Amino acid sequence: MSDNKIDDLYAIKVSSVAFDRPCGCNQGTENGESCVLITGVPGVPGAVVLRDSKREDAGELRFTAAEWNEFLKTQMARVA
Secondary structure (H helix, E strand, O other): OOOOHHHHHHHOOOOOOOOEOOOOOOOOOOOOOOOEEEEEEOOEEEEEEEEEOOOHHHOOEEEOHHHHHHHHHHHHHHHO
């Protein structure tokens, strides 16, 4: 990847990659609330793609492994 890693992540196609629902979300609820879907970026170890389960056309967020790990570390510190 180049120096502009995030642009490189958005250039990689993920249309054929399966997304997972890591939390079980709000499945089975009356209003069918949305949930975060997650998958890895092909060929980029540790990088992830997030999107909304109800609005898959609304775009996505992509994170390098370092960004994702920092996010997780920050969130875990908040609940500790």
